[in-house]
Amino acid sequence: MANPLSIWAVSDDKAGNAGPALGLAEAVARLTPAQVSGRTVRWKGRIGRLPWFLNPFPLTVLAGGTGIGPPWPDVWIAAGRATLPLSLHLRRWSGGRTLVVQIQNPRAPRAAFDLIVAPRHDEIAGPNVLSITGSPHRITPERLAEANARYASLTYPLPRPRAALLVGGRSKAHDLSDARARTLAANLRRAVLESGGSLMTTFSRRTPDSARRILTEALADLPGFIWDGEGENPYFAMLAAADVVLVTEDSANMTTEAAATGRPVLILPMDGGSAKFARLKADLITRGVARAFEGRLDLFAAAPLDETRRAARAVVDLLKDRPT
Known part of the structure; x- marks a missing residue:
């Protein structure tokens, strides 16, 4: 044209x-x-x-x-x-x-x-x-590379495997109760310690305050960082630096973005659910880009979802x- x-x-x-x-x-x-x-x-x-x-x-x-x-x-x-x-x-x-x-x-x-x-x-x-x-998204190799370079001083020193944790929250179909947050925190903490790696964490605006507090208190002393909501969210840098991405099952967008990186994606359970989200999870698993989280950092081979x-x-x- x-x-x-x-x-x-x-x-x-x-x-x-x-x-x-x-x-x-x-x-x-x-x-x-x-x-x-x-x-x-x-x-x-x-x-x-x-x-x-x-x-x-x-x-x-x-x-x-x-x-x-x-x-x-x-x-x-x-x-x-x-x-x-x-x-x-x-x-x-x-x-x-x-x-x-x-x-x-x-x-x-x-x-x-x-x-x-x-x-x-x-x-x-x-x-x-x-x-x-899933959904269209803004993940590209170029955007990940730029974020990776910009936040290198934050992410490169972290021990591997580096895990990015993307936490959603309350929606029409899902919730993150205090009990669920405590269970997730214990399982995630054990998985990171057993791997000898690190954890980079970000919360969404939908994460309940009490669940955010529970997860923060349980995970804060692990190698890595928890974004505190101040300044720019290092979300793209986390995806770029991660060896594995853990994402709660409530967000089609976050799950799709994680799968687009080519990193293995582990889907974390939430309270509630719906047939639609179950179909998305099954689709991603069938395509070989995601698995259910089973208490360990599973570093399986995955191709980018495009x-x-x-x-x-x-x-x-x-x-x-x-x-x-």
């Missing part, structure tokens, strides 16, 4: 939506010349709490400063329920010029989208649906058939 594409990565700015939208947009830009920019959907008043079909004139109720409006981009990549009132109209507003891509199951008329990139564990299908394992590139290629293929 003579001119670079304009791609908007649109979300409600929640990490679970912003990351996949931006990750897929960046992956498309690695395959074809493009300029990627983020857009955050914010609604006036309580409009954002309404289902998409009760917001028929979305442009009139957008909050200020979103940057959403004509001229429309060549590619619109959106994630999250908040984006649906806009995504459903984009093809009409742009006169069919904008390629509209929605991440996750939209639970809305699928014909409104050019492509739906849905996690396989959602079990949806259709002529415009691409099912992938579903984001596959989704990006599908977007580029659709662009070839668009009018210029």
Whole structure:
């Protein structure tokens, strides 16, 4: 293409939506010349709490400063329920010029989208649906290498095997009770001590305070570090430096990102669960990129999971058939 594409990565700015939208947009830009920019959907008043079909004139109720409006981009990549009132109209507003891509199951008329990139564990299908394992993400060898170099003084001195611990928390399907946190802490502590290695830990915003405290107190004296929430999260550096990644089963995004590194992934149990997350876990295990944590740092061989590139290629293929 003579001119670079304009791609908007649109979300409600929640990490679970912003990351996949931006990750897929960046992956498309690695395959074809493009300029990627983020857009955050914010609604006036309580409009954002309404289902998409009760917001028929979305442009009139957008909050200020979103940057959403004509001229429309060549590619619109959106994630999250908040984006649906806009995504459903984009093809009409742009006169069919904008390629509209929605991440996750939209639970809305699928014909409104050019492509739906849905996690396989959602079990949806259709002529415009691409099912992938997990979610699109921003993990690339280049990003990991840059983070690895930037945090070398923090991670390189740590004894191996280095384990990265990614702790989620409370969600609709899962929880991290104090009892579960104590069990995890004891098992993780034993595994690291038996391996002679180290542990690099980060918590999510969903981690309950009491579970965070229990895990911190039990693991703080092990070789390694626990990110205290101050400054930049060394998340990418942890993934880059790790010989094995331990991740709680509540987050499809974190589990997929861990699997994209090519490091072995050990999935930690949580309270609760759902059929969807069980399907994701089974999919990752079947593909040989993850195993259930069984009390030791299992350093099995794993290849990087590269579903984001596959989704990006599908977007580029659709662009070839668009009018210029």
